[in-house]
Structure formats: C-alpha cells, structure tokens
Amino acid sequence: MRLELRDITKRFPGVLANDKISIAADRGKVLAMLGENGAGKTTLMNILSGLYRPDSGQIFIDGEELVFADPVDAIRAGVGMVHQHFMLVPVFDVVESVALGAETVTDRIGTFDRAAARKRIVELSEQYKLDVDPDARIESLPVGVRQRVEIIKALYRHSDILVLDEPSAVLTPYETEELFTIIRSLAAGGTTVIFITHKLNEVLEVADDIVVLRRGRVAGKADPKTATRQELANLMVGRDVELIVPKGPAKPADVVLHMEGVFVRDDRLEMAVNGLDLDVRAGEIVAIAGVQGNGQTELVEAITGLRNADSGTITIAGHHTEKASPRQVSDLGVAHIPEDRGRDGLINPMTIAENYILDSYHKPPYSKNGIFDLKAVRERAAQGVKDFDIRTPSIDTYAGQLSGGNQQKVVVAREFSVPVKLVVAAQPTRGLDVGSIEYIHRRLVEQRDAGAAILIVSTELDEVLAVGDRIAVMFDGRIVGILEGDDATYENLGLLMGGASFGGGVAA
C-alpha cells in the first residue's frame, strides 16, 4: 500500500474533527473523499500534509510509519497538496512560481537556474498533458490553468501522492472535465491521487475508491462502479435525502414582481441589463438560468434596491421600486438571499443573534424607540436556530465560525423570519453540500406553497431544473426564452444560455 492513514484522531476545542479515521490508497489509484462541509476532510488532509499533528493515529508510506513535524517533511515523503485557494504569486511567471522555495542554483552566489527549472516544467507539462505556458504570468492565467500550475508545483517537488482539496469548486464544467483527464493521466503514471469533494457526480466519474466521511468519522466506503448518487448522498448526510425536492404543481396567482424594459448599468457604467421583461407571480418559482456575467447580479441588485435601475419599470406588489432603497424594498415584504453571503448577507465578526436581526433590527419585536429588547432578540434567534437546524454551539457564536451551509441557513432563517411576498434568491446553494441544498430548496418550495413569489437566479443547471416552475434564460442582459419546468432539459437550456435563439421558447 502506497499510503495508509490509521486511526487518525484530531480534536479542536469543542470539536472532534477526526475520530479514528483510517484510509488507504495504492499507487496509481484515485481515492475520492466525499463528505459534507465540516465532515473533517480538510483536517485529515492537513494532517497528511504536515500542517497539523494528529492527537493520535499513524501515517504509513510504503509500509513505513512516518511522523510529519511540518509540511517540509510531508513534501519530502512525496505528499503534494493543491489547496482550494491557490498559493501562487500573481506577478511571478509560471517558472518562478513553481520553483519558488525549491530553486536550483547555478553558482555559489545563488543565481537561480531558470533554464533547468523551465526544462523540467515543460517536461512535466508534456508528460501529463497539463498544457501550461511556462513563461506566462500567473495573473494573466485563467483559474483552471492556475490550478494546473499548482499541480506542476507538486510534481516538481517529486510528489507522487497528490491531494486535491475541492479542486472543482472554482472551475467551469469544461475545466472540470479537463481536470479529470489530467487526474487520469497522473494516475496512469503511478501517482496516487486523493480527491476531496462534496460533489456526487465527480466521484462517480473519476474515483477508483470512495470513502465517505461524516462528522469526523468514516461513514462508509463505496465502489464507484456500483454505487449510485442516491446511496452516496444518503451515506454522506446520514439519512435519506431528496436530490430533487418533491413539489406539487405551481398555482400561480397575481403578479408580484413586474419588470418591463428594465435597463441597469454595472459598476463600470456599462449596460448590464438590456431591456429585460419578466413577471413573477405569487405561488410560483421562476428560475433565471444563465452563464455568470450576463447581468444577473445587476438585475438582482436593481430589484432589491442595492442599485438603481437606469430606466424601465419595476413594481413589487404594485409599488414602483425603480429608485427604492434596500429598506423600502425590504419593507414591501421582499426577502433577499444575496449572491455573496460573506460580503452582503452576513457580518462574520458579529454573532448569529446579531446577524439574525441584521435587516429588521430597527423594528419590533427586536427594538422599540431605538432600544433593543435583548430578550426578544435572543428568543427569536434561538427559535430561528432551532427551526432551521443551524448547527452552532450557541447564538453567541460568530457567524464567521460557522460552515458555509450553516451560514446560508442563518441568512435564509433571517429572511424567512418575517412574512414575505417575494423571495429573491441569488445562487442560494452555491458552495453548499447536498444536505444543505435539499434543506434550502425545501424552504423555498414551502414559501412558494405559502403564496410567495419566488425568483431564483442560479448558474447551476441542476438547481434550475430541480426547483423552477418556469425557467427564464438570461443572456446578454435580456431574457432570451422562458421554458415551462417540464419542457426544460440540459440541452435546450444550454443552447439558450449560449445565446442561440430558440423557437420553442415562449417569448417573454
């Protein structure tokens, strides 16, 4: 066995991050580690790469027990790590970035032997079909290529155990396919690849073995040849999950959100939304699909009052809101689940209780005449934590300490803590694991059935297809087609998203 971790245990204050985890991987194999956020995957890999010391347990490489005092030891033993957030210097070129810290020199004063480094990088790039220009500056490279530079960096240090931490999180679907090709060629060359993810499709596609972690323990192992997505999802979450939340047919009623000829400029003052028309009715979920950067962000900001519409009509429940402030929009009964929860939706150094009241702190029951009723705040926040199953030690925990899924639940709990007429949810499940996605989708359907109008903006086709009663495709600042949920497929949505005009769609 090339690599074996035996009974690894790691405790942090208040959490048992790894509880007697054992995994093993052979030379030339791809081991997928599947688990929800907070299952202990990253902790385990940080132990393997020498960043953390385990409280107990052993690491064997080629049958020999090793103790890593620091990452240098791990690199020497052949373990290379590609982090979720890349560790590259933007102004360096590829050769410099790769060689940094492992430079070979030509003379005694330490002149960097660039030619030698370049030669090896070109060799590695060709051998594994990484297709990286050694002289390109890092900042000029797309994310997918930067990731390949990270892989070269590991190979350059003679790593033959390569750990990829959530490698697809930052990639487009096409780049992900490319990455899988590279992983296969690395494995064929004898490298052991450990692939950390929470995406079910990916493990089935690329792994030789699957280990599922749940709450710091090995929940089970699976064979990708026989396992199904549903089985893996259940294993990961520890109960039966619905990959597609069941919902009855929509009962559309009155128009709540009406948009006609809406133009919105982006930060560079260029037109991002170009005469968009769309209605969302009470009791239906309208999903806007589209490739990122086609004006969705600006559209959502215009609806929620964060940005003024340039021209056109936006009404919410009959009120004109083209120039309304975020508070005026919110007072009309609009819940906004923002695209970037870390930037807009939450204040990380504030507590859950404080975040829970972030946009209604000024209203009863939370405050009266500008003075907080702390008892009411704490009671409501505790209730929200309970109702939305937010996993936290207490309501006094800082929002930044929660996992992504729990953070999003805080946002959703807050937004649904008051009666809503319209829900605007932008990328509501971005970065979340299956369990949390199911949960958020359920809550959205619940709101729909309670009579709210729901507008979801998402770049994930799975999500759009799973929850949309009607699916509007946005391209270049316009709605280029609207499909009934039942008629929509990956294929016809994909065509529209690419800008093709589509005969079958109902013009908006």
Place this chain on the structure above:
Amino acid sequence: MKRVTSFARRLAVPTLSVITALIVGAIAIVLTDFDAYSKLGTDPVGAIAGAVGGVGKAYGSMLAGAFGDPTRIVTALQTGNPKDVASAIRPITETLVAATPYIFTGLAIAISFRAGMFNIGGDGQIRLGALAATMAAIFLAGKVASPIILLAALAAAIVAGGFWGFIPGFLKARTGAHEVITTIMLNSIASLVLFFALRSPELRAAGSSSPVSKNLQPIVDVPNIIALPTLRLDYGFVVALIMAGLVSLLLFRTTKGFELRASGFSLTAARYAGISAGGSMMLAMALSGGLAGLAGGFMVIGTVGQLSLDISGGIGFNAIALALLAGLRPSGVVAAALLFGALTQGGKLMGVQSGIPFELLIFIMALVIMFVAAPGLIRSIWRIKVAKPAAEIATVSPTGASEAGTL
C-alpha cells in the same frame, strides 16, 4: 464558567503586554544606570546589585507615586488630620485625575473605530473643546450663576469637539475623503485656532507673555469629590465613568449602536441591511469628537483651571493605543485609562525619587502600547496557545479590533 474563561482570555494579552513592558523597561533602567557602569571595573558584584536595586527602587516609587503609601494612608486616616489625609491619598487621586481625560478620549476613539473610522483627530477635538469651554466661561463670567456657567462650558466643549469630529465624518460620507488625512489636518488647524484665540486680550491672562488663558478657577470650577486642600480630583471623573456606561449602552443596547458597529464591520452588509453607512460615520465621528471635547472641557474648568496651547498633551494620540489595548470596549477603556493614569502619575514620583528620567517612563508606556499592538509577539513570548479554528475566524475588522462586541 465559559464566560469567566473567555473573560480571562481577553485579559491575558493586555496584562502580559504590561508585564513584558515592565520587564523590558527594567532592562533599560539597568542599562542606563551610568553609576553602575563606572563601578563595573572595581566592584562588579556591587555594580550589578546596585543596578538591580535601582530597578526595585524605581518601580517601588512608581507604585507609591501612583497609589500612595498604604501605611501612611492608614495612619493619616486614624489621626484624622485633614492635611495629612490629603497628602497621603493625593497620589491615588492624582492617578484618577490623570485617567479622566484618557477615559473620555479613549471612549471617543473606541466609538469611531467601532464604526470603522480611524479618528486620529482626538488631539484637535480636545483642543477645540477646551477652547470652547474657556470662551463660554470667560464670556459668561459675572452674567449668570456659576452652575449655569459650568453647564454652558461643558455643553460648548461637547458641541465644539463634536463639530470638529463631524467635519471629517461628513467629508468621508459625502466625498470619500479619508478621515486619517482630514483628522490630522484638522489637528493642525485646531492648534493654530487655539494659538490665534490665545492672542486675544479677552482670553489671555493679564500681563502674561506666554499664550495661556486667564485663570478660570475664580469663574467656574468643577466641584471636587473630596473637599480637602491640594486635592484636584473632581466630578469630571464620575462623569467619565457615567459616559463609559452610556457608550456601552449605546453600542450594545441601541439600534444606533448596532448600525454603527455593522457599518464598521462591513459597509456592503450594512447597505444590504438598509443601514445608511454615511449616517453612521457622521454620527460616530460627531459623538467621538464630542467626548474628546468633553475631556478638554473638564480639564480647563476643572483639574487644570486654564487653557494653554498644549492642553491636550498628546492624549488624543495615546488614546488610540489605549482604545486598542481596551479591545474597543468601554469597560476596557476605563481599565486601560486607569493604567495609563497610574503610569503617568507614578512616573513623576519615580523621576523625583530615583533620578530616573521621565523619558524612560514614556519609553515604558510606549513599550506597553507596542506590545499591545503586537499580540502575536506577546503570545509567542509567553507561549499562549490559540485554538486553531478560533484563530482562523478571529476576523480582524478594518478597525483593527480583534474582539467583536456582542448583543
């Protein structure tokens, strides 16, 4: 229990910063003991013993200077002779006198930093507050009853300091002008305004060649807490403590305080929540300036008794370090102000009794501030372990405060 440990953890770094500074200060005292150097050749043991003894004497006199001699206080209280009592408790009252403007200004800085505004203009706001109080006192002298002059002078101090703070707040909110630049410039303007004002015969002390105002004590004087001769401690200290309580309530119990803290942490999230960040900036800066102005006001009509050019004495700048030492918490500000007051006061006696220059004391205070500003250094010196996840989360706000307040 959890509350106790988290409280202890919060205190650990500031306390150890002070201890580390005193240790490094002791080394400096030893190294600057030139008598010991000259003896080093003939009597090395005596020289070292003398130097170490010098440290003991220095810190001993610092303690006595800051808090008084306990046995003397007890005997004085037993005899009941007012003169003896006064001179026995004078050191500790002087510590509180020195702490008072630090409390006001520390609170001022804490409020502005909480709102994400780097108010470097405390000094100017103190000066303007002091000037306004002086002018109110002199112009109202003899026209209205003394208690009314007192209130008017303090009100003038708040308004003038508040206005001086509001200007950079307004400029930032409306034009984006950076408050660090505007507050520093307003400091310069404030000292020139003071200089100009002190040239006028109405304000300047009769026959004085230096730019100081008339003695205000005959016109108005904040009543003393203890009515004994030579003691200066007045109700300004009590007002400072009340202000600490009020600021704490404002920050953590009111919606205005919530808006202020939210915009301090995240402008984008504040906007999302419908909070006017510009409004919060202006409010925070006006309150900040008002509190700093009050520090100046209480000095000129209370403990100092007249206006001079250097009335602020760098308090506005030291208060920045003080507020950070306090973790931007009002209770911490009071504690840190008492520490600064004790160091300032104790240092005076240390200088007199042990011949150690006052500059060395300033050096020690600077060390305290430096170590507070470098918590990582203190943690590594004293090997305080920080839980890994907590360290990852310890989101340092743009204000530099690593401790967030909670509802």
